[in-house]
Amino acid sequence: MKVRKESSRIVKPSYEGQPPSTTQSIPLSVFDKVTYDTHIAVVYAFKPPTPPNTTIQTGLQKVLAVYRQWAGRLGTDDNGRPAILLNDEGVRFVDASADCTLDQAMPLKPSMTLLSFHPTLKGVDELVQVQITRFACGSMVLGFTAHHLIADGHSTSNFLIAWGQASRGLDMSPLPIHDRTIFIPHDPPHVKFEHERIEFMSKKLIKEHPYPYPNTDYSSDGVIVHKVHFTLEFLTKLKAKASAGRNRPYSTFESLIAHLWRAITQARGLKGFETTHVRISVNGRARLSPRVPNEYFGNLVLWAFPRAKVKELLQESLRYAANLIHDAVSKVNDDYFKSFIDFASNEEAVKDLVPTADMCKSMLCPNLEVDSWLRFPFYDLDFGGGSPYIFMPSYFPVEGMLFLLPSFIGDGSIDAIVPLFEQDLVTFKKICYSLD
Known part of the structure; x- marks a missing residue:
């Protein structure tokens, strides 16, 4: 072509x-x-x-x-x-x-x-x-x-x-809210949480921050971006397994991320004493009080960072990983968002810091990042000839940066875009549908 x-x-x-x-x-x-x-x-x-x-x-x-x-x-x-x-x-x-x-x-x-x-x-x-x-x-x-x-x-x-x-000649609805001055810090500020090593990092340490890949030199090997299709039937079983013995089941998202975190960690062959975390986007619109309308136009995202020792992540159950994810996301609440606003609004405090959000890395191992687009209505785009039948991110060969998309089939199934080194992908393909 x-x-x-x-x-x-x-x-x-x-x-x-x-x-x-x-x-x-x-x-x-x-x-x-x-x-x-x-x-x-x-x-x-x-x-x-x-x-x-x-x-x-x-x-x-x-x-x-x-x-x-x-x-x-x-x-x-x-x-x-x-x-x-x-x-x-x-x-x-x-x-x-x-x-x-x-x-x-x-x-x-x-x-x-x-x-x-x-x-x-x-x-x-x-x-x-x-x-x-x-x-x-x-x-x-x-x-x-x-x-x-x-x-x-x-x-x-x-x-x-x-x-x-x-x-299509229709009125645009809903109309956006453009006021980016609504995030007003407390006076005096109430910084209740650690932000310098979460959303920010020191400029002096930026060159030392890349995650080393353990034990193996992959410098001559590229990253393969693989798409995995998880059927609704598989997701239902996965959610039941993750939620076994719990009064309120974990979400499909929590269950799937827990599964992928464990499978990719196993495929990477990481040593048990190493720590691995997942960076998960959290939309602040519904978490801030008072709630910020969905029509707000701009960025309103922070991140949760569930983390675990490799040995514990792999030896414990799927429910253990799902619980780590659930608890970490729950903590990114109104208090946390307002603490961040107070910290980040202090220009003196952040002048020597840079964001940790960085898509210029080529490798995230031993960690993961998950960009979930499951709730975005991208399939509602219609120029006059109907909705798209395929939607996907472009080619981002960043090892460990995952995208979750609703399948175009429209039956509740999910496509996961998983970039891994070729050697690790061989193992991942063998275990990614295992419920054991």
Whole structure:
């Protein structure tokens, strides 16, 4: 398959009436500044009939008038603070074509091929990029890249749904809430928890932080990004096993992460005395009191870090791992979010610190990171020809960085994107469906 990029242009917001000023800016919130400073790319596939690119572009221009941040640029405000400049310089829109049918290119699975379906993520000024690739059969693949400092997955999915609504000539609903100044620290601050070695780390230690891979030099071996499909039947059995003897069952998410954590740890062949943790995103909208509306546009995520000794994780039951995950996520509550706000708002306290959120690593072993997209309504995106039948992240070969997606089958099954070293993947494939 060969993808040919036919045209590339900048698309700017289309306003009704007088355009707003292009000299305003929005300071980044404490949650924006602690998240991943990188672009994230996702890929959608749509079966025909699909609307023309002009319809999708027009919808994009309309939605950018409501979500102006995406059409701006990152910079600093008049006070020198990191900010989103609302200068309406626009987003990139690329037209492309493939020399085959989509069926011939299937199955779309994690591979370098996905990189041809969206613009590069490196050295990009635009905060959003769009590429529409047309296939000979009339199918369409949408590649979408967005800078994570602007919005988390929840906000980005709201934007995408609004884009589809605008493309169909519908009113955009719900409308976003743009006020990023709502996270007000206490005076005096109440920092109840440790944040310097959780969300932040010292600049002096940053070069010493990469996780060493034990016992083996894998420098000549690449990472294989593998997709695992967990059926609803398997997930039901897994949840029952994890919850055995417990009055209230663990969630499917907790049970599956516990299972993957143990299976990957075993496949890696880690020594028993080593400590392993999982970095899990926690949405603060429902955890803060008063609750932050789901329409809030920006980042509002912190992380839970369940951890265990390798020996205990593998010798104890699945329920043991699920309980570690449940307890760690539960502790990222209103008190914890407000403690973080108080700590991160102290510019003096954080001036020599950098976020621990980093997608530039090539290896996370002995740890894992889980990006769960199970609750994001990505399959609700509809430009006028119906919902996508495939949705997935682009190719991110970071060892140990997992993505969880609802399967396009729509029956409650889950796809897990699991990047591991080739040697470890052989073992993982043998045990990933074991309930023993």
